[in-house]
Amino acid sequence: MVNEVLDPVSAGPDLAAVRGSTTRVKETTGYRVFTVLNTVALTLVGLLTLYPFLNLVAKAFSSQGYIAAGEVNIFPRGFNVTTFQGVVSDPMFWINYKNTVVYTVVATAIAMVLTTSFAYALSKPQLKGRGLLVGMALVTMLYAGGLIPNYLLVNALGFKNTIWAIVLPNAINVFNLLVMKSFFDNFPQELEEAASIDGLTTYGVFFRVVLPLSKAVIATMILFYAVQFWNSWFQAYLYFDQRDLYPVTVYLRNLLAAATSTESLGSDAVQIASNVQSVAMLLTVLPIVCLYPFIQKYFVSGVMLGSVKG
Amino acid sequence: MSLRTAAPPVPLGQPDVATPARPQPGREGWARALRKDWRLYSLAVLPLLFFLIFKYVPMAGAVIAFRRFQPGGSIFGEEWVGLYYVERFIQDPKFWDTFANTAIIGALTLVVVFPLPVVLALMLNEVRVRWFKKAVQTVSYLPHFMSVVIVAGFVFELTSLDGTVNKIVEALGGDPVSFMQRAEWFRTIYVSSEVWQTVGWGTILYLAALTTIDEQLYEASRIDGANRWKQTWHITLPGIRPTMMVLLILNIGQFMAVGFEKVFLLYNPLTYPTADVLSTYVYRVGLTSGQLSYATAIGLFEALIGLVLVFAANAISRRITGSSLW
Numbered sequence: 001m002v003n004e005v006l007d008p009v010s011a012g013p014d015l016a017a018v019r020g021s022t023t024r025v026k027e028t029t030g031y032r033v034f035t036v037l038n039t040v041a042l043t044l045v046g047l048l049t050l051y052p053f054l055n056l057v058a059k060a061f062s063s064q065g066y067i068a069a070g071e072v073n074i075f076p077r078g079f080n081v082t083t084f085q086g087v088v089s090d091p092m093f094w095i096n097y098k099n100t101v102v103y104t105v106v107a108t109a110i111a112m113v114l115t116t117s118f119a120y121a122l123s124k125p126q127l128k129g130r131g132l133l134v135g136m137a138l139v140t141m142l143y144a145g146g147l148i149p150n151y152l153l154v155n156a157l158g159f160k161n162t163i164w165a166i167v168l169p170n171a172i173n174v175f176n177l178l179v180m181k182s183f184f185d186n187f188p189q190e191l192e193e194a195a196s197i198d199g200l201t202t203y204g205v206f207f208r209v210v211l212p213l214s215k216a217v218i219a220t221m222i223l224f225y226a227v228q229f230w231n232s233w234f235q236a237y238l239y240f241d242q243r244d245l246y247p248v249t250v251y252l253r254n255l256l257a258a259a260t261s262t263e264s265l266g267s268d269a270v271q272i273a274s275n276v277q278s279v280a281m282l283l284t285v286l287p288i289v290c291l292y293p294f295i296q297k298y299f300v301s302g303v304m305l306g307s308v309k310g
Numbered sequence: 311m312s313l314r315t316a317a318p319p320v321p322l323g324q325p326d327v328a329t330p331a332r333p334q335p336g337r338e339g340w341a342r343a344l345r346k347d348w349r350l351y352s353l354a355v356l357p358l359l360f361f362l363i364f365k366y367v368p369m370a371g372a373v374i375a376f377r378r379f380q381p382g383g384s385i386f387g388e389e390w391v392g393l394y395y396v397e398r399f400i401q402d403p404k405f406w407d408t409f410a411n412t413a414i415i416g417a418l419t420l421v422v423v424f425p426l427p428v429v430l431a432l433m434l435n436e437v438r439v440r441w442f443k444k445a446v447q448t449v450s451y452l453p454h455f456m457s458v459v460i461v462a463g464f465v466f467e468l469t470s471l472d473g474t475v476n477k478i479v480e481a482l483g484g485d486p487v488s489f490m491q492r493a494e495w496f497r498t499i500y501v502s503s504e505v506w507q508t509v510g511w512g513t514i515l516y517l518a519a520l521t522t523i524d525e526q527l528y529e530a531s532r533i534d535g536a537n538r539w540k541q542t543w544h545i546t547l548p549g550i551r552p553t554m555m556v557l558l559i560l561n562i563g564q565f566m567a568v569g570f571e572k573v574f575l576l577y578n579p580l581t582y583p584t585a586d587v588l589s590t591y592v593y594r595v596g597l598t599s600g601q602l603s604y605a606t607a608i609g610l611f612e613a614l615i616g617l618v619l620v621f622a623a624n625a626i627s628r629r630i631t632g633s634s635l636w
Binding site for chain 2: 028030031034035038039041042043045046048049050051052053055056059067068069070073113114115117118120121122124126127128129133136137140142143144145146147148149150151152153156168169171172201202203206227230231232233234238249250252253256259260277278281284285288289292293296299300303304
């Protein structure tokens with residue numbers, strides 16, 4: 001441990017890594033044992049996290065016999081694509097899949113317009129009543145009307161079996177609103193002032209100066225909303241009673257429900273359901289899993305932005 | 311944390327704290343503000359309408375907990391019935407069963423799920439091989455992005471009679487268990503799925519807090535002869551304590567808001583004895599049996615408990631640790 005005193009420590013962006021490098025000169029045996037155990041434990045955490053996904057892929061491509069025998073773990077057994085073809089040829093699956101895409105695009109677009117414009121207005125100190133408006137948004141994070149009043153409202157507005165039932169009640173996520181507001185709060189004032197001296201109105205400043213310079217935060221917010229709407233199912237389950245309106249998450253939910261109710265009856269039905277279920281699940285998570293490595297960092301930065309300064 | 315800078319609501323007609331430059335109070339100030347900043351206000355109109363209609367009308371709509379509601383009638387009910395529905399749920403043994411289930415699942419989730427991200431973040435913090443750290447982080451965040459329907463699907467797949475969990479049970483010499491049909495397993499399964507989905511993502515804020523700890527503290531402690539474990543205990547943990555407290559408050563506030571969607575997807579009549587929580591009971595009473603006022607009364611009660619819990623946790627945290635949400 002004495003050696004470490006001599007090590008120069010430079011403040012870097014990744015202090016943890018720096019701290020690691022300073023001790024590299026000489027370590028106690030105990031710490032080396034810890035490092036090995038730590039690596040093993042973290043590898044296990046990673047594998048356990050991935051296991052359901054690997055199992056899903058394996059089951060989607062396995063034959064039913066092997067699944068029934070419980071012999072499918074992370075590699076497909078009795079490789080085949082017949083179930084795949086079965087699900088792919090179910091027109092309802094694709095109708096519901098298309099619905100999910102449409103709902104996600106429309107809902108995200110509306111949510112972005114409302115969130116961005118409100119966040120910008122709230123970021124302006126000269127806006128009289130700003131505190132009241134921010135407080136009004138924050139209250140909804142702590143307290144909400146509840147399931148039944150919401151249900152009655154949506155019905156009273158005539159939104160049943162329309163896209164508005166799932167788009168409008170969730171059009172602003174207050175957390176996202178705060179993230180955008182804090183971004184606009186820190187937007188360089190001089191740029192906006194210069195633009196308004198050049199004769200731009202508030203609209204001009206907002207659309208032609210602020211928005212083009214906020215692409216990163218806008219992209220992050222689009223991702224937040226898109227994932228939220230892609231994954232949502234309960235609103236649709238609650239307000240839609242026509243199968244061809246369901247998003248794919250409700251299609252899946254109904255598969256799961258069917259599988260659970262047959263589990264007690266006999267195992268054959270379960271096998272078929274389990275196989276089909278895997279394929280449908282795989283196709284539903286595919287867009288997110290494929291995009292995930294590229295968008296992950298935006299999510300992380302979004303969370304930080306929202307928490308460091310709200 | 312995200313709530314800290316919330317300005318307190320300014321009463322109408324008084325000067326906004328944020329604009330000390332404009333002294334005129336009252337109506338005149340508002341007229342001026344509207345005339346001058348009407349473009350800015352126009353940006354806020356639609357969002358304001360959204361909050362009023364989709365957030366505040368339902369809050370007012372909760373009044374049907376105290377009014378008789380008629381299908382097809384006003385969403386605010388027809389006539390006052392006082393505390394009739396409140397008395398009814400207080401005398402309803404099923405209400406108390408679901409109340410207990412909610413508290414137990416909430417407590418288990420809090421106790422198990424809250425500390426794990428801290429542990430995982432500390433473990434990740436000790437990793438020096440950067441690609442390995444990145445890889446573990448990337449993988450552990452992934453479940454956060456999965457729909458609750460997908461998570462439920464995974465649970466069904468893994469716990470089915472021919473699923474992986476039962477294969478392990480058999481390999482260890484046990485008999486397969488139909489986990490999802492057995493009430494005694496529900497809580498374990500629920501909490502496990504929460505761990506799988508939330509722990510990785512939960513490390514983000516801790517990892518961020520860890521990078522802000524002053525490196526000189528570690529140096530000084532090494533000079534004083536502290537080993538890694540002591541450094542972790544005396545420097546790292548106190549360094550992330552404010553983050554822990556804020557997240558703890560948030561978690562306690564959501565204590566009773568046990569994930570409705572997940573329970574709803576995972577439970578079935580066989581597991582009701584342990585799985586049925588207040589929110590699912592509200593759903594069945596209200597939307598399956600059509601007792602809308604009664605269900606609203608229970609929902610209102612649940613929301614109020616949540617509110618009390620947040621305020622209490624915030625007050626206690628401010629008293630003890632000095633860090634709080636507001």
